[in-house]
Amino acid sequence: MIVNWYRYSSPISFYPLAGRLARVFGVLAVVFTLAGLYIGLIVAPTDATQGDAYRIIFLHVPTAWMAMFIYLVMAFWSALALGFNTRLSAMMAQALAPTGALMAALALWSGAFWGRPTWGTYWAWDARMTSTLILLFLYLGIIALRNAIDDPRRADRACALLALVGAVNVPIIYFSVQWWNTLHQGSSISLTAAPKMAMTMLEGLLVMTAGVWSYCIAVTLARVRAIIVERERGAGWVASLIAPQGAR
Amino acid sequence: MKARYRRFAWIGLGLAAVGIAVALVLSAFRSNLVFFFTPSQVVAHEVPQSRPFRVGGLVEAGSLTREPNSLTVRFRVTDTAKTIPVTYTGLLPDLFKEGKGVVAQGRMGPDGAFHATEVLAKHDENYMPPEARSAIEQAQKGPETMPSLHEARAR
Numbered sequence: 001m002i003v004n005w006y007r008y009s010s011p012i013s014f015y016p017l018a019g020r021l022a023r024v025f026g027v028l029a030v031v032f033t034l035a036g037l038y039i040g041l042i043v044a045p046t047d048a049t050q051g052d053a054y055r056i057i058f059l060h061v062p063t064a065w066m067a068m069f070i071y072l073v074m075a076f077w078s079a080l081a082l083g084f085n086t087r088l089s090a091m092m093a094q095a096l097a098p099t100g101a102l103m104a105a106l107a108l109w110s111g112a113f114w115g116r117p118t119w120g121t122y123w124a125w126d127a128r129m130t131s132t133l134i135l136l137f138l139y140l141g142i143i144a145l146r147n148a149i150d151d152p153r154r155a156d157r158a159c160a161l162l163a164l165v166g167a168v169n170v171p172i173i174y175f176s177v178q179w180w181n182t183l184h185q186g187s188s189i190s191l192t193a194a195p196k197m198a199m200t201m202l203e204g205l206l207v208m209t210a211g212v213w214s215y216c217i218a219v220t221l222a223r224v225r226a227i228i229v230e231r232e233r234g235a236g237w238v239a240s241l242i243a244p245q246g247a248r
Numbered sequence: 249m250k251a252r253y254r255r256f257a258w259i260g261l262g263l264a265a266v267g268i269a270v271a272l273v274l275s276a277f278r279s280n281l282v283f284f285f286t287p288s289q290v291v292a293h294e295v296p297q298s299r300p301f302r303v304g305g306l307v308e309a310g311s312l313t314r315e316p317n318s319l320t321v322r323f324r325v326t327d328t329a330k331t332i333p334v335t336y337t338g339l340l341p342d343l344f345k346e347g348k349g350v351v352a353q354g355r356m357g358p359d360g361a362f363h364a365t366e367v368l369a370k371h372d373e374n375y376m377p378p379e380a381r382s383a384i385e386q387a388q389k390g391p392e393t394m395p396s397l398h399e400a401r402a403r
Binding site: 045046047048049050051054057079082083084085117118119120121124125126127164165167168172179180181182183185186187188196197198201 | 252255256259262263266267270274278281282283284285286304340341342343344345348351366367368369370371372373374375376377378379380381
């Protein structure tokens with residue numbers, strides 16, 4: 001089957017597709033999150049050293065992964081927006097920023113509440129935590145920069161540049177625990193080695209990760225639809241879409 | 249060359265330049281980015297003399313003593329090469345255990361011991377139920393019947 005992907009680079013054909021996908025991923029998010037919480041909070045065994053406090057991992061790790069990954073996706077769309085000068089790529093980058101900020105904030109917040117019972121402190125200025133805090137500030141800075149510039153096309157370019165420059169922070173976060181002495185422990189899960197956690201715990205973590213992925217996709221697509229309507233309101237098809245007796 | 253290829257080339261060049269700049273800055277500040285120093289670095293006087301610093305390592309097995317009727321504890325932190333004694337008055341975190349990781353903040357006292365003002369437990373990346381850990385401990389005691397570590401974790 002040959003799909004003409006370029007068709008979907010135009011807002012008019014992407015808008016209905018995004019609506020359908022948002023509904024599908026919204027349902028998936030609920031299913032995966034409920035299943036993940038059930039495995040994580042009820043099925044998974046207690047950890048030998050940390051007790052039940054370790055269960056924060058089921059929120060912490062998926063959101064931390066997502067915070068880093070969304071930034072890379074946002075930088076990717078920003079590069080396309082700068083290079084091809086396409087509107088929809090910039091809108092995708094714009095739609096991703098608030099969700100990325102939420103994920104970074106959740107990762108930091110859940111990490112603080114894990115750190116208190118295990119390490120003995122909510123916060124330490126080690127490389128992993130500091131670089132994740134910088135990630136949150138980058139997201140907030142991109143959102144603020146967009147709101148500070150009135151012309152959306154100029155805001156697109158400014159935000160794309162900031163997003164691309166900030167992308168160097170993501171590998172720093174990821175490898176910080178290998179490059180420097182940190183309070184934060186190394187990765188329990190990697191693509192190259194056997195996972196350093198029990199199988200049920202890993203299952204719960206992966207199902208929760210699928211849930212968080214689905215949530216982020218659904219929310220971002222719903223948001224990009226709103227952005228399309230807002231920014232393309234001059235176009236005929238949007239005008240007919242938002243007319244009171246709309247011809248849907 | 250099409251205009252958009254030129255733009256992508258500039259984006260790539262810009263990213264590479266920023267990446268190299270950040271890599272140079274990070275390598276220049278390398279010694280300031282460590283969260284803690286190892287006991288070997290303390291013994292070799294590679295630590296700041298005038299300000300407090302953190303020392304990290306394993307709590308040496310059998311080294312933990314508590315002074316009666318006070319919250320003062322003494323233990324030794326080791327990186328398996330060098331060991332330094334630590335004294336601390338206060339509550340220890342729940343995960344503080346002999347043989348486990350620890351990070352203590354403070355400064356060297358005139359008695360040659362590290363006087364800590366804060367002690368944090370450093371957790372490792374292993375997550376396992378209690379049965380799996382006792383299986384691993386059993387395995388380490390009797391190497392002739394050792395099941396694979398992965399098998400024990402998966403249980």
